[in-house]
Amino acid sequence: MSVTAFYESLSAQLAGLLTGERDWLANTANASALLFLEMSDINWAGFYFLNSDELRLGPFQGKPACTRIAVGAGVCGTAVKTGQSQLVEDVHAFPGHIACDAVSASEIVVPLYNGERCIGVLDIDSPLIARFTEQDLAGIEAFARVLLEHTDLPTA
Template sequence: MFHQQTYTGSRPEQYDTVISQLHSLIEGESNAIANLANAAALLGSFLQEINWAGFYLYDGQELVLGPFQGLPACIRIPLNKGVCGAAAQERKTMVVEDVHAFPGHIACDAATNSEIVIPMFKDGHLLGVLDIDSPLHGRFDDTDREYLEKFVQVLVQALPLPN
């Protein structure tokens, strides 16, 4: 589905390269949408065996669809619904091996079988979540969690605080 870039080295080394690329993409750019769009495109070209990568942004009440790579998606997600809502509400990364077994899963794409969602916080304020889906069961592991959390930490520095 995505045009895949070729990365060499161990998975941690590959993630370090992508995080370095993110630094370069967002350096000096203050527009949140531009930075989120490039971050989604970067992940879409880097990650193997995924079918969606993007952001849901917190509007003060619920998560609203932001920049992404993949098929059209659900537009609004309450904080008490699905993997994205749970990650935002519980303020922790959610790695779900089988989304169909997750209570309250929101099926935006029937092809999705596993998911990782990283909440984005800045100075204690919820900005949104990074959501990545895969058609494979158990696609995401601790290495993905660790480095995608680092990716989000870098990205959050370029995003404004909510009004």
Template sequence: MHESHIDPNQPKSVLYRQLVEELRSLVAGEPDWIANLANSAALIYHSLPDLNWAGFYLLKDGELVVGPFQGKPACVRIAMGKGVCGTAAAQRTTQVVRDVHEFPGHIACDSASNSEIVVPMIRNGELLGVLDLDSPKLARFDAEDRKGLEDFVAALLAAT
């Protein structure tokens, strides 16, 4: 079992640097994509404060399908361009949403969620899916989270 040593109370820049280092150690030598996504979701969920969901949606047959995650049961399928995940996937850009209740077409999988960040996973120009994090706290995510999670996704894609 992998033991994480990340202190969630340190500055975000340090926290994300350590999170990426932990990720690299966790997935080193493991070629299985799903196994690495599962461990990545657990690492994020248990390392970052104020989350109620952390996981992946994978692109299959033109729609996003729930993949490995931590948290309450989730929406299984999300159309491209719908909700925060579908928008991030369609636009291929990270979406940082301070208040999901103000996001047009937000899909409420968990009524406790108030803010969200979604990072697309793109390898060699191909969209593989998205990393999705939800928080019960309004305005939980900011530019530091965007950079840190984009670095996290880049490290994950480079390792598998």
């Protein structure tokens, strides 16, 4: 299966899973479980939500994680500060990387928006350097859009 077909299938699975449910907690929990189940070579998939000037841990799959991340700190905080997705081939080379799991080597972070306001991020880690490509980033951004279309996310 091509990378594009994989992410189309993953987004379709998510849409089916979320049909009839709009609760942000339930939907982000199921989204992280689906990512963790279906994606190869990842060791963490989950969400952080913005609360004042920091990100706070939300639903996830993987090892225990950092519970609070300042806006602008690490890959997740950078995604919020810049408003741009982050594709990091080697987290050890990323200035200010926060090592919640020392095994993580590469990362994708996609900011989540409720209207024009960033409310959090979708974060996926891999123990492999350069695990993620631009195709993966496009697929995860599409996955996030499906989640946002089916979910009533918090406003703050």
